Amino acid sequence: MRMAVYDVLIVGGGIAGLYAALQFPKDVQILLLTKGEAGISGSALAQGGIAAVLEHDDDSYELHFADTMTAGGNKNNPSAVEQLIREGPAAVRDIIRLGVDFDAEENGALQKTLEGGHSRRRIMHRRDQTGAEIIRALWERVREKANITIQEYTVLCKLAALPDGFSAQTVNTKFQQSGSFCAGFVILATGGIGQAYRYTTNPAISTGDGIRIASTLGAKIKNLHYVQFHPTAMPPRQDERSCFLVSEAVRGEGACLLNRDGERFMQSYDERLELAPRDVISRAIIKESRRLGGDTRFYLDITHKGSAWLEKRFPAIFAACSGRGLDMGRESVPVFPCQHYLMGGIDVDLDGKTTVPRLYAAGECAHTGLHGANRLASNSLPEALVWGRHAALNIMRCIRSGYAMPRGAERDGERCEPVDRTASAILPSLIDEIRALLQESCFVFADKQAIPAALARVEEIRKKLDACPDAGNPELCEVKSIAFAAKMILEGHRDEPEAV
Ligand SMILES: Cc1cc2nc3c(=O)[nH]c(=O)nc-3n(C[C@H](O)[C@H](O)[C@H](O)COP(=O)(O)OP(=O)(O)OC[C@H]3O[C@@H](n4cnc5c(N)ncnc54)[C@H](O)[C@@H]3O)c2cc1C
Incomplete structure (x- = not known):
């Protein structure tokens, strides 16, 4: 059978995959796969925002560095933290150039919010739908590029190494067709592993495929047990698989955590109270629950802001509460910790290179060491941008320096077997x-x-x-x-x- 040939295969249409795709010049042929519909990704669900130090009057790289290390329990790779903090601001400006519309004050200055673990307000956002806005703009730009072929509903099932790249096996779940092609380089940007847990904020696509596939090729996988539990998620309704996240930005805007008796309790566990990092708050909730004999009733209260303000600042969260019969301007919201983010993953260096030649990873499936044992809020969107760009630039250096590439539009490949279910x-x-x-x-x-x-x-x-x-x-x-x-x-x- 004949296989199509590409220069680069990008597996994933979240922020990491899309931004990586946009870095390539037009003479490089890219195939970009998404497992489901283009818009479905962890990225599209991001609420709180994207952290970067854009101005230095009240903030500094040193403060963002220190906050990231503290949240990560100092288990972070300091070089990765340095790379994020120095390159994140340019990446944020670049996505604004690409069309992302963050919330701004009347004078045009970007609004910045606060989240747990941050010592300054440095988080840019689009109300509580920051990820959806970023993904909208990046998909628009990607669809304009003639050198990027997009295949939605296409699951990468296997990768095999070739002397000049990889052969890939896919299944199109819309047409129930298997496919096969080859590419000189691969960037895995397949997102997290939340679907391994009973309770998660992650979407259905977050099954960790890229991590398993990288491992079958011999790539080093690191710290997969560094899993972040978000302290404030609402349990799924009967028709839902995922928990609905109540963004940390709600605590950044003054929400308090209450136990079943309506009492604040964070003062018993950490002096940063509700603005401690996520792991600290999740652990405090579990300890408080044990103190109360295993009672799991916990609440987030921001009623002092009133319904009108909340509906404007957090429209998606407000609507999700309304859908559950709750007015968050008048009642506190039931919350409990659930799986949210993977700090570990496919081990990569500062260029996004895995331990397998020509194989790269970026975004949540990659372990850069940036987050240490616990991610600082809003550091994962900028990480996906910074490492997505590095992976693409490194591949370009390899291509321009004369790496052997699969040539021609097609080559012979193995027969594709019919899908066996x-x-x-x-x-x-x-x-x-x-x-x-x-x-x-x-x-x-x-x-x-x-x-x-x-x-x-x-x-x-x-x-x-x-x-x-x-x-x-x-x-x-x-x-x-x-x-x-x-x-x-x-x-x-x-x-x-x-x-x-
Ligand atoms: C509810 C929620 C809120 C969040 N809020 C924030 C926030 O405010 N700030 C922040 O910094 N971070 C936030 N995060 C984390 C952040 O959104 C993610 O870590 C990040 O967006 C991951 O991006 P990604 O590109 O690595 O993966 P994703 O955006 O998850 O994209 C993965 C892509 O890979 C594709 N894929 C997966 N497997 C396959 C396969 N086998 N074949 C083909 N395609 C495949 C999927 O279809 C998808 O297109 C949040 C996460 C969640 C779930």
């Missing part, structure tokens, strides 16, 4: 089981005693999945990715000294 029937119960195991053993405080049994069961499930007929079944690929992430998270906690 016989395994699909057993998958839902296996996913549910993995999610329950992770939820119980690796939530805010990992349960060290439960981990060996959970790991043994996940290994059994992985063997079962490996034995299934695997001709590009996209659901099977996803469950394998979830199971791989679960194994890595469990192993990481097993080997980590216990948190206090």
Whole structure:
């Protein structure tokens, strides 16, 4: 069979993949894949904003550096932090040039909000739909580029190394067709692993496929147990899979956390109160819950701002509360921690290079070391921009310096087998089981005693999945990715000294 040939394959249409795609000159042929509809990504859900020091009168790179290191428990890679802080501001200005419309004061100055762990107001936003606005603008620019071929509903299932790049196997889930092509370089920008958990803010696409695929090629995967739990999410409704996030910016604008008795409690746990970093607040909620005999009723209260102000500043959150019969201007909002973000991932250097030649990663699937053990709020959108750009620039240097590239519009490839879905029937119960195991053993405080049994069961499930007929079944690929992430998270906690 004949395979199409591209210079660069970008897997992912979130902020990392889109911004990387826009860095390439027009003579470089790009194929950009998204698993579902273009607009569905973790990026599109980002609420609070994007952090960068744009002005130095009241803020500085040093302060942003210190805040990032403190939130990360000083487990961050200082070179990565330095790169983000120095290059983030130019990236933010660049996306404004590309059409992103952040909220501004009447005099045109950008509005800046505050979030937990930040010592200054340095977070640019578009109300509480910052991600959707960034993604709108970047997709518009990407669609204008003749050198970028977009394939939506196309799941990357496998990558294999070739002397001059990679061959890739995909399945188009709209037309149930498998496909095959090759590319000289690959950027994985597949996002997080939230779907491995029972409760997550992440969308359905966040199954960690890129991480598993990189691992099968021998790439180093690092710190997958560095998982962030957001303290303030609303539980999903019956028809929903994901929890609805109540942005940290709500606390930045003065919201208090209350226990079931309507009492503030953060003063018992951290002097930064509701503006402590996320891991600190999530742990405080769990400790307070234990103090109250396991009661999980917690609330976020911002009623002092009133409904009109809240509806204007946080329209999506206000609407989500209204949809649950709540007026957040008059009542406090029920919240509890849930899985939110992955700090670990495919290990990359400052150029986004993995340990496999020609394979790059950017965004949430990558481990840059920037976040340490806990991400500072609003640092992941700028990270995706900075590393997406570096990956693209590094690939361009390789191409221009004469790396061997797959040539011609097509080349011979292996026959594509028809999609075999016989395994699909057993998958839902296996996913549910993995999610329950992770939820119980690796939530805010990992349960060290439960981990060996959970790991043994996940290994059994992985063997079962490996034995299934695997001709590009996209659901099977996803469950394998979830199971791989679960194994890595469990192993990481097993080997980590216990948190206090
Ligand atoms: C509710 C919520 C709120 C957030 N708020 C903020 C915030 O305010 N500020 C901040 O900095 N961060 C925030 N984050 C985190 C941030 O949004 C993400 O970390 C970041 O957007 C991830 O971008 P990405 O490009 O790496 O991945 P994503 O945006 O998740 O995109 C992943 C892409 O990969 C594609 N893909 C995945 N697997 C495959 C496959 N096998 N084949 C083909 N395509 C595939 C998907 O279709 C998708 O297009 C938030 C996250 C969530 C969930």
